[in-house]
Amino acid sequence: MAATTSSNLANRLDSIIGAGRVRAPIGNEARAADTIVEPASVEEICEIVRMCEADRIALTPMGAARSLAGIRRSPVALGISMAQLARIVAYEPDDMTIVAESGITVGKLNAAMAGARQRLPVDPCGPGMRTLGSLIGAAHSGPLRLSEGTSRDLLIGVRFVGHGGNLVHGGGRVVKNVAGYDLMKLMGGAFGTLGIVTEATFKVRPIPCDYCLTVVPYARAADAFAAACILNDALPLSNLDILSPALAAGFNSTSQFLLLAGFSGSPLEVGDQAERIRDLVDARGEILDGDRALSSYELLRDIDFHSAPLAAQIAVPPASLTRVLETCGNDIEFRAHAGSGVAQIILAGEHSAEALAKTIARWREVARSVRGNLRLIAAAPAIRDSLEFFDTPNAGALALMRRLKAAFDPVGIFNPGCFVGGI
Amino acid sequence: MSAIDRKLLDELGEIIGAGGIVSRATELKVYECDGWTVEKRAPDVLILPRSTAQLSAVLAALHRRGIAFVPRGAGTGLSGGCLSLNAPAMICTSKMNRILEIDFDNRRVEAESGVVNLHVTNAVKSRGYFYAPDPSSQVACTIGGNIAENSGGPHTLKYGVTTNHVLALEVVLPDGEVVELGGPAEERCGYDLVGAVVGAEGTAGIVTRATLKLMREPENHRTILAAFPDADTATRAVSMIIASGIVPAALEMMDQLIIRAVEEAFNVGLPLDAGAVLIIELEGLEAGLTSYADEVAKTASLAGASSVRLARDEAERALLWKARKRAFGAVGRLAPNYATQDGVVPRTCLPRILRVIADVSRRYELRIGNVFHAGDGNLHPIILYDEREPDQVRRAIDAGREILKACIEMGGSLTGEHGIGVEKIGEMPLMFSPDDLRVMTELRHVFDPMERSNPGKVIPQPGACVEVAAPRRQAPI
Numbered sequence: 001m002a003a004t005t006s007s008n009l010a011n012r013l014d015s016i017i018g019a020g021r022v023r024a025p026i027g028n029e030a031r032a033a034d035t036i037v038e039p040a041s042v043e044e045i046c047e048i049v050r051m052c053e054a055d056r057i058a059l060t061p062m063g064a065a066r067s068l069a070g071i072r073r074s075p076v077a078l079g080i081s082m083a084q085l086a087r088i089v090a091y092e093p094d095d096m097t098i099v100a101e102s103g104i105t106v107g108k109l110n111a112a113m114a115g116a117r118q119r120l121p122v123d124p125c126g127p128g129m130r131t132l133g134s135l136i137g138a139a140h141s142g143p144l145r146l147s148e149g150t151s152r153d154l155l156i157g158v159r160f161v162g163h164g165g166n167l168v169h170g171g172g173r174v175v176k177n178v179a180g181y182d183l184m185k186l187m188g189g190a191f192g193t194l195g196i197v198t199e200a201t202f203k204v205r206p207i208p209c210d211y212c213l214t215v216v217p218y219a220r221a222a223d224a225f226a227a228a229c230i231l232n233d234a235l236p237l238s239n240l241d242i243l244s245p246a247l248a249a250g251f252n253s254t255s256q257f258l259l260l261a262g263f264s265g266s267p268l269e270v271g272d273q274a275e276r277i278r279d280l281v282d283a284r285g286e287i288l289d290g291d292r293a294l295s296s297y298e299l300l301r302d303i304d305f306h307s308a309p310l311a312a313q314i315a316v317p318p319a320s321l322t323r324v325l326e327t328c329g330n331d332i333e334f335r336a337h338a339g340s341g342v343a344q345i346i347l348a349g350e351h352s353a354e355a356l357a358k359t360i361a362r363w364r365e366v367a368r369s370v371r372g373n374l375r376l377i378a379a380a381p382a383i384r385d386s387l388e389f390f391d392t393p394n395a396g397a398l399a400l401m402r403r404l405k406a407a408f409d410p411v412g413i414f415n416p417g418c419f420v421g422g423i
Numbered sequence: 424m425s426a427i428d429r430k431l432l433d434e435l436g437e438i439i440g441a442g443g444i445v446s447r448a449t450e451l452k453v454y455e456c457d458g459w460t461v462e463k464r465a466p467d468v469l470i471l472p473r474s475t476a477q478l479s480a481v482l483a484a485l486h487r488r489g490i491a492f493v494p495r496g497a498g499t500g501l502s503g504g505c506l507s508l509n510a511p512a513m514i515c516t517s518k519m520n521r522i523l524e525i526d527f528d529n530r531r532v533e534a535e536s537g538v539v540n541l542h543v544t545n546a547v548k549s550r551g552y553f554y555a556p557d558p559s560s561q562v563a564c565t566i567g568g569n570i571a572e573n574s575g576g577p578h579t580l581k582y583g584v585t586t587n588h589v590l591a592l593e594v595v596l597p598d599g600e601v602v603e604l605g606g607p608a609e610e611r612c613g614y615d616l617v618g619a620v621v622g623a624e625g626t627a628g629i630v631t632r633a634t635l636k637l638m639r640e641p642e643n644h645r646t647i648l649a650a651f652p653d654a655d656t657a658t659r660a661v662s663m664i665i666a667s668g669i670v671p672a673a674l675e676m677m678d679q680l681i682i683r684a685v686e687e688a689f690n691v692g693l694p695l696d697a698g699a700v701l702i703i704e705l706e707g708l709e710a711g712l713t714s715y716a717d718e719v720a721k722t723a724s725l726a727g728a729s730s731v732r733l734a735r736d737e738a739e740r741a742l743l744w745k746a747r748k749r750a751f752g753a754v755g756r757l758a759p760n761y762a763t764q765d766g767v768v769p770r771t772c773l774p775r776i777l778r779v780i781a782d783v784s785r786r787y788e789l790r791i792g793n794v795f796h797a798g799d800g801n802l803h804p805i806i807l808y809d810e811r812e813p814d815q816v817r818r819a820i821d822a823g824r825e826i827l828k829a830c831i832e833m834g835g836s837l838t839g840e841h842g843i844g845v846e847k848i849g850e851m852p853l854m855f856s857p858d859d860l861r862v863m864t865e866l867r868h869v870f871d872p873m874e875r876s877n878p879g880k881v882i883p884q885p886g887a888c889v890e891v892a893a894p895r896r897q898a899p900i
Contacts, residue, residue, distance in 0.1 A: 094662045095769040095800075116669060139610070150609075152618070153587050166858040174767040176799040176839040178573045178622050179847070179854055180881065181863045182586065185618025189611065206668040224426035235708065236641070265711055272710030315610030319528035340609050341529070373612040391612040400869055401614045407865040420613035 006035045009077060015036050016051065017044045025065075025079060031381070033079025034058060042159070042167055042198045044074050049196070050165035054080060055265035060415040061196040063131030066306045067138035071191070071389045072139065072418050080196060082133050088112055088201060090173070092214035097156065098171055099201045101149070102133035118204045121148035123301050132200050139189035139353040142301045143239035143262065146232075146339045148205060155184045157201030163409055168296065186404070192415040193423055208264035211238065213293040214277050216285030217248075217256040224257045225322035228338035230280055231261050235273055238262040242336040243299055246348065250299050259285070259338075260300055262293070303335055308346040309380040310356055312363060315342045318371030320397040327366045328354045329359075344377065353383040360387055367391075389422040424577045425467040426490050426511050435470055438480045443518070445469040454495070454513055458560075459503035459846050460810075461762060461820065466493065466513035475593060475601060475631040482629070483599030485512055491875040494625040496537065496568030499560040499689045502844025503762050504572060504624050504816025508879040514629060516567045516799075523632070530637040531590065531607055536630045540574075543635065552637040555582035558750040558840070567630050573622030575840035577673040577747065580798040581706075582638065584840065586621040593632035594620055597876045607634055619866060624842050635750055641672070641706035645716040646734040649723040653698035654678050654781075654793065656880035660701060660726035660775035661797045665770060667722055669715055673704040674798030678755070681792040681805070688753035692747040694730060701797065702743055704779040712893050750794040751805070758790070758807035765800050765841035766830030770800040779829045787822040789815070801839035802830070828853060841882050843881045851883050 010022045013035075021038045029036055039045045058076040062068055065079065082103030089099040093116035100109055110119045124130045125141030130140060130413075133337050136158075141150040148154075157171035170183025187197050214231075217222040224242045231239055239262040242249035243251070248258035259281075263273040274287050288296055305311035308404075316324050318341035323344060325334055336343035347359055358378070367374045368391070376389045392398060399419050405423045416423075427446070435444055445451060446468045455465040472478040485492055491510035497517065507513055516537035524533040527550055532543055540561040543554040557576035558564055564574070570592070570762065582588075591605035605617035620627045649724055651657040657676055664674065678699045684720040686693050693700060701723065705715050720731045746753075754761055766777045777793065780802075784791040795803040804826055808819040827837050827850050837847045837854055851860065864882050867874070884892040 041607055092769065092771055094666050094771045096665065097769070145609075149583070149587065152615070153583055162862060166862075167493070168859050168862045169855070170863075171858065172767075172836045172854070173770055174800055174835050174839070175803045176575055176579060176584065176767055176796070177836040178584070178840055178842055179837045180843070180851065180859070181866050182573070182618055182622050183866070184617040185586070185621075186866070188615055188618070190614055194614075206670060209668075233639070236639070264709065266714060268714055269708050269711035272708055313610065315608035317510075317526070317529040317531065317607045342608075342610055371606050371609040373606065373610065375610075375612070393604055393613045396600060396605055397613065397616060400602065400604075400616055403869045404545070404614055404616075404619075404866070408862070423613075 009035055009402045011052065013048065014077045016047045028069040029062065029063040029079055031075060032062055032065045033075045034074050034077055034082050038081045038084050042085070042161065045196055045198060046165035046167060047087050048080065049161050050198045051265060052413050053163065053165070056067050056411060056413065058413050058416050061133055061137070061192045063134040064129045067134055068127070071304055071376065073384055076415065082131060093118055096204050097175060097201060098204050099157070099173060099199065100132060101199050102136070102197045103131050106132065106135060107165070113204060119206045120154065120202050121205050122151045122154060123410040125302050126305055131198050136188055136197055136200060137190060137192050143337060145295070145337060145342070146239050146240055147236065147238045152185065152188050153186065154203045155200060156203055158184045158187050158197055159199040160187060160197045162193040163411065165180070167198070168195070171201065175203050191214065191407060191419055193419045195414060200399070209266050210270045210289070211262060211264040211293050211297065212270055212274060212289045213296050214259070214261040214281065214285060214287050215251060215296065216259045216281050217252065217254045218259060219256055221257050222322055224259045225338060227259055227281055228261070231277065232339045234280060235263060235276060237339070239297070240337070241341045242338050244333040246333045247303055247335055251296060260296070262297055262364060293371045305344045305346060305377045308378055310383070311340065311346045311377040312360065313344050313345060313364065313377055314367050314372060314374045316367055316370045317341050320372070323417055324366050324370060324372070328363050353386050356383050357386045364391060389418065392421055425885045427467040431484065431488065432468065434466070434484050435481060435550070438484065439470065439472050439477045443471040443770045445471070452476055454498065454507070455737040457498040457503060457505050458501040459506065459844060461816065462503055462506055462759065462845060464507045466507040466547060467511040467666050469513045469515060471483070471518045475595065478514065478629060478631055479595045479599045479601050481514065482595055482597060486598045489873070491878045493877050494567070494571065494629045496571070497539070498563030498564045499564040500568060500572060500844065501841040502838065502846040504842050504877070504880060506845050508845060509877055512775065516565060516629070516631070519631060522840040528554065529607065532635045532637055533632065534566055534635065535632055536570065538566045540564050540566060540569055547637055548640070551640045553640055554635055555588055555638050559751060564572070566635070570621050570628065570633060571623065571625045572631050572840065572842040573613035574677060575796070575801070577675050577796060580674055580796065581670060581672040586618060588636045589617055589621050589633055589634060591634035592620055592630050593619050594630050597871045598875065606719065620635040620870070623867070624844065624881050626867050626878050626881055638778055643706065643709045643712055644740060645705045645712050647703040647716060647719055648732045648734070649701045649703065649728040650694040650697035650745060651699045651701070651728050654777045655774050657699035657701055658721050658777055658797060660728065661773060662771055663722050663726050664703065664719055665798065667718060669719060671703050671719070671798060672706040673702065675702040676700070676793065676795055676797040677747070677750060678793040680752065680790060681794040684753040684757050684792065685746045685750050688756060689746050690751065691742050693746065694799045695728065702747055747794070754805050754807070758809060760810045762808065762819050762823055763805045763841070764802065764804045764806065764826055765838045766802045766827050766835060768800045768802065768830050768833045768835035768841040770798070772833040772835070773797060773800060776802060776829060776833060780826055783822050785827050789818055789822055791822070794842070796839070799839060802837065823870050824850065847879060848881065848883050861870045
């Protein structure tokens with residue numbers, strides 16, 4: 001039955017966009033969609049959306065499908081791969097803005113700006129695979145969020161295909177702009193549930209001259225967090241992260257918690273900060289510079305939580321993070337963005353589905369106790385039926401969200417059923 | 424005929440006490456406009472609640488009667504955002520002005536929406552923190568108004584605008600329901616409704632409380648004043664500074680007209696013979712600042728600066744900023760009235776747009792001064808006119824529109840920080856397609872299905888000519 005439906009769908013898509021660009025899912029994609037189409041233009045996406053609305057076919061936009069594979073319980077009928085829409089539309093270094101199609105990866109985008117010594121400073125795991133669509137839709141971020149913010153802060157314009165197959169745009173190409181409602185914010189973290197982002201405009205930043213990374217081991221997490229707090233108060237750090245022992249194993253073999261504090265700037269600034277950091281952490285640890293600093297930072301950035309059997313991101317007021325992670329239990333491993341109050345956590349060892357559900361509920365309760373929140377990043381297929389991927393917002397906010405979804409997706413085809421409150 | 428009858432006034436009086444209601448025409452006149460003085464219309468009643476509960480009850484009472492309302496903070500907006508338009512009631516948050524909690528450990532402040540912008544920084548600066556958005560009106564404007572307009576200020580070049588600094592909101596929806604959006608954590612749960620409400624210009628209900636992020640004061644500053652023979656050279660210097668990889672905390676420009684007005688008013692020591700000046704502020708670690716300042720000075724000279732001066736001390740720095748932030752006030756000495764525009768162009772188009780503005784000034788026979796956020800490409804041409812001359816009023820409006828049109832043609836925006844309000848609503852179709860505007864209307868309806876919160880703002884009615892649709896009167900002639 002499903003096969004027949006897929007093949008019917010494939011035939012109809014062929015007639016819209018021509019043969020050869022409809023295919024079976026590969027790898028992660030299979031968890032997100034039964035059939036994959038690779039449109040080569042925005043007009044084709046508009047047509048596909050119209051067809052899917054008419055026939056009530058659920059679809060989802062996708063890049064490498066890693067975020068979606070983590071959160072969908074069952075695949076939707078149609079995955080719209082953005083792989084063919086991956087061009088840079090406009091880049092003017094002196095304006096410090098870049099416009100690109102959403103299928104381009106963060107890595108490629110940054111490679112195109114490297115000559116001008118600029119970058120999009122949002123640093124999710126695996127930028128070579130992470131598309132702009134995924135960066136926006138799944139609200140990915142990385143260690144640099146401390147100093148550079150997230151895609152929420154840097155996204156200044158967006159185009160998306162919404163209901164009716166209409167191409168809609170919000171924002172623009174200038175760094176400051178309050179004309180009209182901020183549609184960029186709606187697309188951020190919406191997991192493709194309100195439309196398909198086809199193009200994004202970002203503010204970009206200069207790449208600092210020098211980057212150094214302080215690496216300090218601690219026997220106790222609390223000590224690492226206390227040191228982080230002192231450093232964050234004293235210096236404008238680029239990143240400030242703490243790794244639990246198992247995740248820190250890639251950096252050294254001390255089996256301890258590791259504090260990783262990055263700082264950057266001109267040689268003078270970097271020299272000054274290095275000196276002050278040595279004082280602040282009592283000359284413990286090591287300060288890496290040059291390529292060693294960069295490769296360690298990349299190791300930190302690229303810790304992959306998507307392939308863990310159970311991974312979650314917890315966000316709380318920054319000062320609560322130590323206590324929250326402690327309360328989550330001693331069977332977790334984590335990467336904590338210490339100054340931001342955001343951490344990714346995984347549960348070590350083998351557990352039954354029932355135990356996992358209880359664990360997630362407990363983590364959630366801990367986050368909620370300090371008015372924070374938690375969302376799952378990944379869960380093995382065998383256990384995901386029993387898990388809620390997102391927290392449920394308060395009733396008033398959820399009612400507004402449902403109204404928003406109904407307004408933007410009245411037929412209910414855009415990545416349905418996997419977002420907050422079953423949206 | 425007004426929808427505000429005795430019975431409603433009594434009911435409102437019961438909710439918030441007689442002291443919180445203003446209904447005498449003479450007293451209401453103060454509220455007939457904001458900083459956009461071209462159009463004026465006083466509300467029929469002004470309501471000043473002291474709490475969320477009161478405000479909620481007021482909106483519920485209005486909702487039951489189908490009465491629309493205009494939210495207002497301090498009325499310092501520049502686009503007519505709180506012009507009383509098709510809305511008999513005005514609700515002013517100025518009595519909801521308590522800072523509720525300062526949480527230094529988490530760098531958060533929770534404040535009622537009527538708190539004055541600068542009061543937030545004043546409350547935290549002794550501990551080395553500040554609230555980053557710093558509009559020129561920050562001594563008066565409120566956090567609620569900043570949220571409505573997504574306000575900026577000179578230092579947004581480095582720190583971003585209001586939306587980058589708001590984590591959570593308490594909003595009273597137009598039917599009186601109170602909702603909590605966002606939270607004190609940096610990541611959100613579900614759609615980013617905080618992001619939708621910030622910048623909605625009061626069309627999504629009334630914000631009553633906000634959780635704001637605090638920033639750590641930088642270790643030190645360098646403030647540089649560079650004088651140029653003309654505006655063209657100054658704007659080219661802007662691009663060269665940015666291209667050098669240095670991102671100043673602020674990069675502001677004033678042209679000759681403004682320099683003279685400011686000098687006359689404040690006697691700051693600006694070079695009166697300069698065609699334009701740039702105020703360039705660098706901040707960060709002391710260790711790096713001197714070399715950055717040297718580089719900026721060198722770049723400015725290379726670009727053609729006739730003089731470059733470094734503020735010697737905090738007093739001189741404060742004086743320069745006072746001059747910059749009060750430039751609008753100083754302009755008041757030059758003409759009976761002025762209208763400030765707020766277009767944005769890509770930075771690299773600054774020289775071009777300034778030539779357009781000079782040309783518009785000649786053709787419309789109106790003096791136009793420029794004082795603006797050059798680093799952001801955010802222009803503030805100040806068009807001088809005399810409201811007693813109807814022809815001048817008309818020319819001022821047309822000149823402003825022509826400048827905005829040119830901004831859009833260069834890939835820019837109608838407004839960088841002042842909002843659409845009523846002023847630029849007619850120009851929205853220049854920037855947005857009917858589909859864009861329809862989707863924005865759908866978003867508005869999520870919060871305000873009956874369009875009772877600040878009606879007639881931001882989104883033009885489809886098919887309607889804005890000027891005709893709005894029963895508003897122009898400034899007295």
